[in-house]
Amino acid sequence: MDKTYSSAASAVADIPDGASIAVGGFGLVGVPIVLIRALLAQGTTALHVVSNNCGVDGWGLGELLREGRISRVIASYIGENKDFARRYLGGELEVELTPQGTLAERMRAGGSGIPAFFTASGVGTMVADGGLPWRYGPDGQVTVSSPAKETRLISSLGSAKEYVLEEAIVTDYAFVRAAKGDRHGNLVFEKSARNFNPVAGMAGRITIAEVDELVEPGQIDPDEVHLAGIYVNRIVQLGAADAADLPIEKTTTRPRAAAATLNGQR
Structure with missing residues:
Protein backbone atom coordinates (compact mmCIF):
# COMPACT_ATOMS: atom_id res chain seq x y z
CA MET A 1 0.00 0.00 0.00
CA ASP A 2 1.40 3.36 -1.05
CA LYS A 3 0.91 5.72 1.92
CA THR A 4 2.44 8.83 0.36
CA TYR A 5 0.64 12.17 0.23
CA SER A 6 1.44 14.94 -2.20
CA SER A 7 1.74 17.62 0.47
CA ALA A 8 1.71 18.21 4.20
CA ALA A 9 -1.48 20.23 3.77
CA SER A 10 -3.33 17.25 2.29
CA ALA A 11 -1.93 14.91 4.95
CA VAL A 12 -3.35 17.01 7.83
CA ALA A 13 -6.53 18.21 6.09
CA ASP A 14 -8.91 16.02 8.11
CA ILE A 15 -7.56 16.94 11.57
CA PRO A 16 -10.44 18.65 13.39
CA ASP A 17 -10.52 21.23 16.16
CA GLY A 18 -9.98 19.60 19.55
CA ALA A 19 -7.93 16.69 18.20
CA SER A 20 -5.18 15.12 20.30
CA ILE A 21 -1.75 14.82 18.67
CA ALA A 22 1.43 13.10 19.83
CA VAL A 23 4.43 14.98 18.41
CA GLY A 24 7.98 13.66 18.15
CA GLY A 25 11.12 15.67 18.85
CA PHE A 26 13.33 16.71 21.73
CA GLY A 27 14.07 20.40 21.97
CA LEU A 28 14.58 21.33 18.30
CA VAL A 29 15.87 17.90 17.22
CA GLY A 30 13.64 15.66 15.11
CA VAL A 31 10.68 18.06 15.14
CA PRO A 32 8.06 17.52 12.38
CA ILE A 33 8.02 21.23 11.61
CA VAL A 34 6.44 21.01 8.16
CA LEU A 35 3.41 19.12 9.46
CA ILE A 36 3.12 21.55 12.38
CA ARG A 37 3.15 24.51 10.00
CA ALA A 38 0.59 22.87 7.72
CA LEU A 39 -1.73 22.46 10.71
CA LEU A 40 -1.08 26.09 11.68
CA ALA A 41 -1.96 27.29 8.17
CA GLN A 42 -5.13 25.17 8.21
CA GLY A 43 -6.38 27.01 11.30
CA THR A 44 -7.05 23.96 13.49
CA THR A 45 -7.42 24.96 17.13
CA ALA A 46 -8.16 23.69 20.69
CA LEU A 47 -5.51 21.01 20.20
CA HIS A 48 -4.42 18.58 22.91
CA VAL A 49 -0.70 17.98 22.41
CA VAL A 50 1.48 15.22 23.84
CA SER A 51 5.18 15.94 23.41
CA ASN A 52 8.37 15.96 25.45
CA ASN A 53 8.27 19.77 25.36
CA CYS A 54 6.37 22.44 23.46
CA GLY A 55 9.10 23.77 21.21
CA VAL A 56 10.69 27.15 21.84
CA ASP A 57 9.35 30.67 21.46
CA GLY A 58 8.25 30.97 17.85
CA TRP A 59 9.47 27.61 16.50
CA GLY A 60 8.15 24.07 16.43
CA LEU A 61 5.08 23.60 18.59
CA GLY A 62 5.83 27.11 19.81
CA GLU A 63 4.35 28.35 16.53
CA LEU A 64 0.97 26.77 17.32
CA LEU A 65 1.25 27.96 20.91
CA ARG A 66 1.93 31.55 19.81
CA GLU A 67 -1.34 31.62 17.87
CA GLY A 68 -3.33 30.15 20.78
CA ARG A 69 -4.10 26.90 18.94
CA ILE A 70 -3.18 24.56 21.82
CA SER A 71 -5.48 24.15 24.84
CA ARG A 72 -3.79 21.28 26.69
CA VAL A 73 -0.29 19.82 26.83
CA ILE A 74 1.13 16.64 28.34
CA ALA A 75 4.89 17.15 28.53
CA SER A 76 7.91 16.42 30.69
CA TYR A 77 9.20 19.98 30.96
CA ILE A 78 8.55 23.58 29.97
CA GLY A 79 12.19 24.33 29.16
CA GLU A 80 13.05 27.86 28.13
CA ASN A 81 9.84 28.53 26.24
CA LYS A 82 8.73 31.75 27.88
CA ASP A 83 5.42 31.80 26.02
CA PHE A 84 4.65 28.29 27.27
CA ALA A 85 5.38 29.32 30.87
CA ARG A 86 3.39 32.55 30.55
CA ARG A 87 0.30 30.86 29.14
CA TYR A 88 0.44 28.07 31.74
CA LEU A 89 0.87 30.38 34.72
CA GLY A 90 -1.67 32.82 33.29
CA GLY A 91 -4.40 30.21 33.08
CA GLU A 92 -4.59 30.07 29.27
CA LEU A 93 -3.26 26.54 29.01
CA GLU A 94 -3.73 23.27 30.88
CA VAL A 95 -0.45 21.43 31.40
CA GLU A 96 0.08 17.91 32.72
CA LEU A 97 3.75 17.56 33.59
CA THR A 98 4.96 13.96 33.84
CA PRO A 99 8.41 12.39 34.32
CA GLN A 100 10.23 12.06 31.01
CA GLY A 101 10.71 8.31 31.08
CA THR A 102 7.13 7.82 32.20
CA LEU A 103 5.91 9.95 29.30
CA ALA A 104 7.86 7.85 26.80
CA GLU A 105 6.55 4.62 28.29
CA ARG A 106 2.96 5.89 28.37
CA MET A 107 3.12 6.49 24.61
CA ARG A 108 4.88 3.18 23.94
CA ALA A 109 2.30 1.36 26.05
CA GLY A 110 -0.52 3.01 24.13
CA GLY A 111 0.92 1.78 20.86
CA SER A 112 1.45 -1.71 22.27
CA GLY A 113 -2.07 -2.20 23.58
CA ILE A 114 -1.00 -2.02 27.25
CA PRO A 115 -3.61 0.05 29.13
CA ALA A 168 -1.14 4.63 28.59
CA ILE A 169 -1.52 7.47 26.09
CA VAL A 170 -3.32 7.02 22.77
CA THR A 171 -3.91 10.10 20.61
CA ASP A 172 -6.09 10.79 17.58
CA TYR A 173 -3.06 11.66 15.43
CA ALA A 174 0.73 11.66 15.65
CA PHE A 175 3.38 13.72 13.82
CA VAL A 176 6.92 12.38 13.41
CA ARG A 177 10.04 13.41 11.51
CA ALA A 178 12.26 10.74 9.93
CA ALA A 179 15.42 10.78 7.84
CA LYS A 180 14.20 8.04 5.53
CA GLY A 181 10.95 6.24 4.84
CA ASP A 182 9.54 3.93 2.22
CA ARG A 183 6.10 4.05 0.64
CA HIS A 184 4.84 1.39 3.06
CA GLY A 185 5.64 3.62 6.03
CA ASN A 186 8.76 1.97 7.42
CA LEU A 187 10.91 4.69 8.98
CA VAL A 188 14.55 5.31 9.89
CA PHE A 189 15.49 8.17 12.21
CA GLU A 190 18.84 9.99 12.18
CA LYS A 191 20.91 9.66 15.37
CA SER A 192 19.44 11.78 18.21
CA ALA A 193 16.41 12.69 16.07
CA ARG A 194 15.16 9.24 17.02
CA ASN A 195 14.35 10.58 20.54
CA PHE A 196 10.55 10.60 21.09
CA ASN A 197 9.64 10.02 17.45
CA PRO A 198 9.17 6.21 17.53
CA VAL A 199 6.97 6.20 20.64
CA ALA A 200 4.97 9.22 19.43
CA GLY A 201 4.38 7.38 16.17
CA MET A 202 3.18 4.32 18.08
CA ALA A 203 0.71 6.34 20.16
CA GLY A 204 -1.26 7.87 17.29
CA ARG A 205 -4.33 6.20 15.83
CA ILE A 206 -3.36 7.96 12.58
CA THR A 207 0.36 8.64 12.32
CA ILE A 208 1.74 11.06 9.76
CA ALA A 209 5.45 11.11 8.96
CA GLU A 210 7.49 13.74 7.14
CA VAL A 211 10.67 12.27 5.68
CA ASP A 212 13.82 13.77 4.24
CA GLU A 213 14.21 10.87 1.80
CA LEU A 214 11.51 8.65 0.30
CA VAL A 215 12.54 5.26 -1.07
CA GLU A 216 10.80 2.27 -2.57
CA PRO A 217 9.70 -0.73 -0.45
CA GLY A 218 12.58 -3.14 0.03
CA GLN A 219 15.28 -0.46 -0.08
CA ILE A 220 15.43 -0.24 3.72
CA ASP A 221 17.03 -3.25 5.38
CA PRO A 222 14.51 -4.69 7.88
CA ASP A 223 17.20 -4.57 10.58
CA GLU A 224 17.52 -0.80 10.07
CA VAL A 225 13.82 0.01 10.56
CA HIS A 226 13.19 2.06 13.72
CA LEU A 227 9.41 2.32 13.35
CA ALA A 228 7.51 -0.32 11.38
CA GLY A 229 5.09 0.74 8.69
CA ILE A 230 2.18 -0.86 10.54
CA TYR A 231 2.21 2.21 12.81
CA VAL A 232 2.41 4.77 9.98
CA ASN A 233 -0.59 5.81 7.92
CA ARG A 234 0.62 8.78 5.84
CA ILE A 235 4.00 9.92 4.51
CA VAL A 236 5.06 13.29 3.11
CA GLN A 237 8.42 13.75 1.37
CA LEU A 238 10.12 17.02 2.24
CA GLY A 239 11.70 19.34 -0.27
CA ALA A 240 15.38 20.24 0.07
CA ALA A 241 14.68 23.57 1.77
CA ASP A 242 12.32 22.07 4.35
CA ALA A 243 14.67 19.18 5.06
CA ALA A 244 17.48 21.69 5.73
CA ASP A 245 15.40 23.76 8.18
CA LEU A 246 17.28 22.57 11.29
CA PRO A 247 17.83 25.42 13.74
CA ILE A 248 20.15 25.16 16.72
CA GLU A 249 18.56 25.92 20.09
CA LYS A 250 21.74 27.20 21.71
CA THR A 251 24.92 28.14 19.89
CA THR A 252 28.02 28.10 22.06
CA THR A 253 31.26 29.48 20.65
CA ARG A 254 34.72 30.25 21.91
CA PRO A 255 37.56 32.29 20.36
CA ARG A 256 39.79 30.29 18.08
CA ALA A 257 43.38 30.25 19.31
CA ALA A 258 45.73 32.06 16.95
CA ALA A 259 47.75 29.62 14.89
CA ALA A 260 51.40 30.05 15.73
CA THR A 261 54.48 27.99 15.32
CA LEU A 262 57.08 28.09 18.03
CA ASN A 263 60.03 25.73 18.14
CA GLY A 264 58.32 23.40 15.73
CA GLN A 265 55.17 23.14 17.86
CA ARG A 266 51.76 24.66 17.19
Whole structure:
Protein backbone atom coordinates (compact mmCIF):
# COMPACT_ATOMS: atom_id res chain seq x y z
CA MET A 1 0.00 0.00 0.00
CA ASP A 2 1.40 3.36 -1.05
CA LYS A 3 0.91 5.72 1.92
CA THR A 4 2.44 8.83 0.36
CA TYR A 5 0.64 12.17 0.23
CA SER A 6 1.44 14.94 -2.20
CA SER A 7 1.74 17.62 0.47
CA ALA A 8 1.71 18.21 4.20
CA ALA A 9 -1.48 20.23 3.77
CA SER A 10 -3.33 17.25 2.29
CA ALA A 11 -1.93 14.91 4.95
CA VAL A 12 -3.35 17.01 7.83
CA ALA A 13 -6.53 18.21 6.09
CA ASP A 14 -8.91 16.02 8.11
CA ILE A 15 -7.56 16.94 11.57
CA PRO A 16 -10.44 18.65 13.39
CA ASP A 17 -10.52 21.23 16.16
CA GLY A 18 -9.98 19.60 19.55
CA ALA A 19 -7.93 16.69 18.20
CA SER A 20 -5.18 15.12 20.30
CA ILE A 21 -1.75 14.82 18.67
CA ALA A 22 1.43 13.10 19.83
CA VAL A 23 4.43 14.98 18.41
CA GLY A 24 7.98 13.66 18.15
CA GLY A 25 11.12 15.67 18.85
CA PHE A 26 13.33 16.71 21.73
CA GLY A 27 14.07 20.40 21.97
CA LEU A 28 14.58 21.33 18.30
CA VAL A 29 15.87 17.90 17.22
CA GLY A 30 13.64 15.66 15.11
CA VAL A 31 10.68 18.06 15.14
CA PRO A 32 8.06 17.52 12.38
CA ILE A 33 8.02 21.23 11.61
CA VAL A 34 6.44 21.01 8.16
CA LEU A 35 3.41 19.12 9.46
CA ILE A 36 3.12 21.55 12.38
CA ARG A 37 3.15 24.51 10.00
CA ALA A 38 0.59 22.87 7.72
CA LEU A 39 -1.73 22.46 10.71
CA LEU A 40 -1.08 26.09 11.68
CA ALA A 41 -1.96 27.29 8.17
CA GLN A 42 -5.13 25.17 8.21
CA GLY A 43 -6.38 27.01 11.30
CA THR A 44 -7.05 23.96 13.49
CA THR A 45 -7.42 24.96 17.13
CA ALA A 46 -8.16 23.69 20.69
CA LEU A 47 -5.51 21.01 20.20
CA HIS A 48 -4.42 18.58 22.91
CA VAL A 49 -0.70 17.98 22.41
CA VAL A 50 1.48 15.22 23.84
CA SER A 51 5.18 15.94 23.41
CA ASN A 52 8.37 15.96 25.45
CA ASN A 53 8.27 19.77 25.36
CA CYS A 54 6.37 22.44 23.46
CA GLY A 55 9.10 23.77 21.21
CA VAL A 56 10.69 27.15 21.84
CA ASP A 57 9.35 30.67 21.46
CA GLY A 58 8.25 30.97 17.85
CA TRP A 59 9.47 27.61 16.50
CA GLY A 60 8.15 24.07 16.43
CA LEU A 61 5.08 23.60 18.59
CA GLY A 62 5.83 27.11 19.81
CA GLU A 63 4.35 28.35 16.53
CA LEU A 64 0.97 26.77 17.32
CA LEU A 65 1.25 27.96 20.91
CA ARG A 66 1.93 31.55 19.81
CA GLU A 67 -1.34 31.62 17.87
CA GLY A 68 -3.33 30.15 20.78
CA ARG A 69 -4.10 26.90 18.94
CA ILE A 70 -3.18 24.56 21.82
CA SER A 71 -5.48 24.15 24.84
CA ARG A 72 -3.79 21.28 26.69
CA VAL A 73 -0.29 19.82 26.83
CA ILE A 74 1.13 16.64 28.34
CA ALA A 75 4.89 17.15 28.53
CA SER A 76 7.91 16.42 30.69
CA TYR A 77 9.20 19.98 30.96
CA ILE A 78 8.55 23.58 29.97
CA GLY A 79 12.19 24.33 29.16
CA GLU A 80 13.05 27.86 28.13
CA ASN A 81 9.84 28.53 26.24
CA LYS A 82 8.73 31.75 27.88
CA ASP A 83 5.42 31.80 26.02
CA PHE A 84 4.65 28.29 27.27
CA ALA A 85 5.38 29.32 30.87
CA ARG A 86 3.39 32.55 30.55
CA ARG A 87 0.30 30.86 29.14
CA TYR A 88 0.44 28.07 31.74
CA LEU A 89 0.87 30.38 34.72
CA GLY A 90 -1.67 32.82 33.29
CA GLY A 91 -4.40 30.21 33.08
CA GLU A 92 -4.59 30.07 29.27
CA LEU A 93 -3.26 26.54 29.01
CA GLU A 94 -3.73 23.27 30.88
CA VAL A 95 -0.45 21.43 31.40
CA GLU A 96 0.08 17.91 32.72
CA LEU A 97 3.75 17.56 33.59
CA THR A 98 4.96 13.96 33.84
CA PRO A 99 8.41 12.39 34.32
CA GLN A 100 10.23 12.06 31.01
CA GLY A 101 10.71 8.31 31.08
CA THR A 102 7.13 7.82 32.20
CA LEU A 103 5.91 9.95 29.30
CA ALA A 104 7.86 7.85 26.80
CA GLU A 105 6.55 4.62 28.29
CA ARG A 106 2.96 5.89 28.37
CA MET A 107 3.12 6.49 24.61
CA ARG A 108 4.88 3.18 23.94
CA ALA A 109 2.30 1.36 26.05
CA GLY A 110 -0.52 3.01 24.13
CA GLY A 111 0.92 1.78 20.86
CA SER A 112 1.45 -1.71 22.27
CA GLY A 113 -2.07 -2.20 23.58
CA ILE A 114 -1.00 -2.02 27.25
CA PRO A 115 -3.61 0.05 29.13
CA ALA A 116 -1.45 0.88 32.16
CA PHE A 117 1.77 -0.05 33.95
CA PHE A 118 3.47 0.36 37.33
CA THR A 119 6.63 2.44 37.74
CA ALA A 120 8.72 3.65 40.66
CA SER A 121 9.09 7.15 39.16
CA GLY A 122 7.03 9.68 41.09
CA VAL A 123 6.31 7.57 44.17
CA GLY A 124 6.24 9.75 47.29
CA THR A 125 5.67 12.94 45.27
CA MET A 126 2.65 14.83 43.94
CA VAL A 127 2.99 12.77 40.76
CA ALA A 128 1.52 9.86 42.75
CA ASP A 129 -0.20 11.69 45.60
CA GLY A 130 -1.98 14.24 43.41
CA GLY A 131 -2.08 17.99 43.69
CA LEU A 132 0.13 18.99 40.78
CA PRO A 133 -1.29 22.20 39.28
CA TRP A 134 -2.71 21.48 35.83
CA ARG A 135 -4.44 24.82 35.32
CA TYR A 136 -4.24 28.21 37.00
CA GLY A 137 -6.92 30.85 37.16
CA PRO A 138 -6.36 34.51 36.19
CA ASP A 139 -5.74 35.30 39.86
CA GLY A 140 -2.94 32.75 40.11
CA GLN A 141 -4.99 30.23 42.09
CA VAL A 142 -4.91 26.57 41.03
CA THR A 143 -8.23 25.63 39.42
CA VAL A 144 -7.42 22.10 38.21
CA SER A 145 -5.07 19.71 40.02
CA SER A 146 -3.83 16.25 39.20
CA PRO A 147 -5.70 13.38 40.87
CA ALA A 148 -4.09 10.85 43.19
CA LYS A 149 -2.97 7.66 41.47
CA GLU A 150 -3.09 4.07 42.59
CA THR A 151 0.06 2.80 44.28
CA ARG A 152 0.96 -0.77 45.15
CA LEU A 153 3.66 -2.70 46.97
CA ILE A 154 5.15 -5.17 44.51
CA SER A 155 7.69 -7.80 45.50
CA SER A 156 10.65 -8.07 43.17
CA LEU A 157 13.95 -9.86 43.72
CA GLY A 158 12.99 -10.70 47.29
CA SER A 159 11.99 -7.22 48.46
CA ALA A 160 8.79 -5.17 48.31
CA LYS A 161 8.81 -1.73 46.74
CA GLU A 162 6.08 0.83 46.12
CA TYR A 163 5.07 1.63 42.56
CA VAL A 164 2.56 4.03 41.00
CA LEU A 165 0.10 3.12 38.25
CA GLU A 166 0.43 5.19 35.07
CA GLU A 167 -2.10 5.01 32.24
CA ALA A 168 -1.14 4.63 28.59
CA ILE A 169 -1.52 7.47 26.09
CA VAL A 170 -3.32 7.02 22.77
CA THR A 171 -3.91 10.10 20.61
CA ASP A 172 -6.09 10.79 17.58
CA TYR A 173 -3.06 11.66 15.43
CA ALA A 174 0.73 11.66 15.65
CA PHE A 175 3.38 13.72 13.82
CA VAL A 176 6.92 12.38 13.41
CA ARG A 177 10.04 13.41 11.51
CA ALA A 178 12.26 10.74 9.93
CA ALA A 179 15.42 10.78 7.84
CA LYS A 180 14.20 8.04 5.53
CA GLY A 181 10.95 6.24 4.84
CA ASP A 182 9.54 3.93 2.22
CA ARG A 183 6.10 4.05 0.64
CA HIS A 184 4.84 1.39 3.06
CA GLY A 185 5.64 3.62 6.03
CA ASN A 186 8.76 1.97 7.42
CA LEU A 187 10.91 4.69 8.98
CA VAL A 188 14.55 5.31 9.89
CA PHE A 189 15.49 8.17 12.21
CA GLU A 190 18.84 9.99 12.18
CA LYS A 191 20.91 9.66 15.37
CA SER A 192 19.44 11.78 18.21
CA ALA A 193 16.41 12.69 16.07
CA ARG A 194 15.16 9.24 17.02
CA ASN A 195 14.35 10.58 20.54
CA PHE A 196 10.55 10.60 21.09
CA ASN A 197 9.64 10.02 17.45
CA PRO A 198 9.17 6.21 17.53
CA VAL A 199 6.97 6.20 20.64
CA ALA A 200 4.97 9.22 19.43
CA GLY A 201 4.38 7.38 16.17
CA MET A 202 3.18 4.32 18.08
CA ALA A 203 0.71 6.34 20.16
CA GLY A 204 -1.26 7.87 17.29
CA ARG A 205 -4.33 6.20 15.83
CA ILE A 206 -3.36 7.96 12.58
CA THR A 207 0.36 8.64 12.32
CA ILE A 208 1.74 11.06 9.76
CA ALA A 209 5.45 11.11 8.96
CA GLU A 210 7.49 13.74 7.14
CA VAL A 211 10.67 12.27 5.68
CA ASP A 212 13.82 13.77 4.24
CA GLU A 213 14.21 10.87 1.80
CA LEU A 214 11.51 8.65 0.30
CA VAL A 215 12.54 5.26 -1.07
CA GLU A 216 10.80 2.27 -2.57
CA PRO A 217 9.70 -0.73 -0.45
CA GLY A 218 12.58 -3.14 0.03
CA GLN A 219 15.28 -0.46 -0.08
CA ILE A 220 15.43 -0.24 3.72
CA ASP A 221 17.03 -3.25 5.38
CA PRO A 222 14.51 -4.69 7.88
CA ASP A 223 17.20 -4.57 10.58
CA GLU A 224 17.52 -0.80 10.07
CA VAL A 225 13.82 0.01 10.56
CA HIS A 226 13.19 2.06 13.72
CA LEU A 227 9.41 2.32 13.35
CA ALA A 228 7.51 -0.32 11.38
CA GLY A 229 5.09 0.74 8.69
CA ILE A 230 2.18 -0.86 10.54
CA TYR A 231 2.21 2.21 12.81
CA VAL A 232 2.41 4.77 9.98
CA ASN A 233 -0.59 5.81 7.92
CA ARG A 234 0.62 8.78 5.84
CA ILE A 235 4.00 9.92 4.51
CA VAL A 236 5.06 13.29 3.11
CA GLN A 237 8.42 13.75 1.37
CA LEU A 238 10.12 17.02 2.24
CA GLY A 239 11.70 19.34 -0.27
CA ALA A 240 15.38 20.24 0.07
CA ALA A 241 14.68 23.57 1.77
CA ASP A 242 12.32 22.07 4.35
CA ALA A 243 14.67 19.18 5.06
CA ALA A 244 17.48 21.69 5.73
CA ASP A 245 15.40 23.76 8.18
CA LEU A 246 17.28 22.57 11.29
CA PRO A 247 17.83 25.42 13.74
CA ILE A 248 20.15 25.16 16.72
CA GLU A 249 18.56 25.92 20.09
CA LYS A 250 21.74 27.20 21.71
CA THR A 251 24.92 28.14 19.89
CA THR A 252 28.02 28.10 22.06
CA THR A 253 31.26 29.48 20.65
CA ARG A 254 34.72 30.25 21.91
CA PRO A 255 37.56 32.29 20.36
CA ARG A 256 39.79 30.29 18.08
CA ALA A 257 43.38 30.25 19.31
CA ALA A 258 45.73 32.06 16.95
CA ALA A 259 47.75 29.62 14.89
CA ALA A 260 51.40 30.05 15.73
CA THR A 261 54.48 27.99 15.32
CA LEU A 262 57.08 28.09 18.03
CA ASN A 263 60.03 25.73 18.14
CA GLY A 264 58.32 23.40 15.73
CA GLN A 265 55.17 23.14 17.86
CA ARG A 266 51.76 24.66 17.19
